[in-house]
Amino acid sequence: MVMSERFPAESAEYRRARNRLLQAEVKLRRQIEVVAAQRRELPLGGAVRTDYEFEAAGPREGETRRIRLSELFAPGQRTLFLYNFMFPESVDSMTPCPTCTSIIDAVDGAARHVTQRTSLAVVAKAPIATFREHARRRGWQHARLLSSAHNDFNRDYLAEGQDGQQFPLAHVFVKRGKKIHHSWSSELWFAKPDRGQDMRHVDLMWPMWSIFDCTPEGRGKDWGPRLEY
Numbered sequence: 001m002v003m004s005e006r007f008p009a010e011s012a013e014y015r016r017a018r019n020r021l022l023q024a025e026v027k028l029r030r031q032i033e034v035v036a037a038q039r040r041e042l043p044l045g046g047a048v049r050t051d052y053e054f055e056a057a058g059p060r061e062g063e064t065r066r067i068r069l070s071e072l073f074a075p076g077q078r079t080l081f082l083y084n085f086m087f088p089e090s091v092d093s094m095t096p097c098p099t100c101t102s103i104i105d106a107v108d109g110a111a112r113h114v115t116q117r118t119s120l121a122v123v124a125k126a127p128i129a130t131f132r133e134h135a136r137r138r139g140w141q142h143a144r145l146l147s148s149a150h151n152d153f154n155r156d157y158l159a160e161g162q163d164g165q166q167f168p169l170a171h172v173f174v175k176r177g178k179k180i181h182h183s184w185s186s187e188l189w190f191a192k193p194d195r196g197q198d199m200r201h202v203d204l205m206w207p208m209w210s211i212f213d214c215t216p217e218g219r220g221k222d223w224g225p226r227l228e229y
Contacts, residue, residue: 001026045182048173049156055128055147064128067146069153073119073175079183080119080173083107083205084159086166087124087131094126095227096134100168102225103206104143111142123148125166157185170202196221 001023006015052069059065072080085104086097104122107114114120121144124131128147135145154160159169172183188201203209212219 039184042184044174044176045184048180048182051180052148052151052153054123054151054153055149057128057132057145062129069173070175070180072121072144072146074115077117077119078175080121080175081114082120082171082173083122083202084154084157084167084169084171085122085124085131086168087126087134088166090166091164094130096124096126097166097168098225098227101134101138101227102208103168103202104140105138106207107205108138108140108143111144120144121146123153125149125154125160125164157182158190168202170205 089097170186186201
């Protein structure tokens with residue numbers, strides 16, 4: 001693969017190196033599709049054992065209501081993408097996770113597009129009123145926010161440790177007839193990362209890092225998103 005066009009004032013050395021990179025980018029694009037196809041071809045995972053009941057915000061300020069997992073599927077849709085948000089960030093704090101916050105900062109803006117094709121929800125262990133207050137401070141308006149404070153969903157789907165520590169996992173569930181099945185989760189969280197990297201298990205929904213990957217500085221080794229700047 002050779003790029004026929006040229007950018008202003010680029011050297012021959014730059015173009016040769018860029019063309020080599022372009023070949024690698026084409027291979028990466030193909031590999032991304034290979035992996036996506038493997039996800040799509042997965043057999044059905046385990047049937048959900050119970051129709052988990054979550055807490056959601058009610059129609060009026062300060063009100064709450066209960067909503068079941070089966071009700072998270074929008075009419076005509078058979079797929080649900082669900083993200084486990086670390087709130088509290090640790091067993092010793094009621095602080096929302098800055099990295100999860102950064103993810104939903106981006107996802108909230110995309111939610112109106114995503115929900116045209118698949119149902120979407122974000123689940124935290126914090127009470128719904130606390131989660132909604134965090135959303136208000138961040139300016140989130142579109143992502144459906146839920147609390148799992150009164151059910152075992154996080155524990156059952158490996159987003160909560162024995163000590164109550166929360167983990168950031170993404171899941172896909174599918175509805176087949178009257179049953180709901182687990183389809184996929186971001187299991188890279190449990191795979192030992194390569195040296196100098198973190199798990200990168202939810203980079204697929206976190207565009208910030210892809211932007212950094214295009215820059216000479218890259219991701220860096222010590223930087224991470226914060227709640228305040």
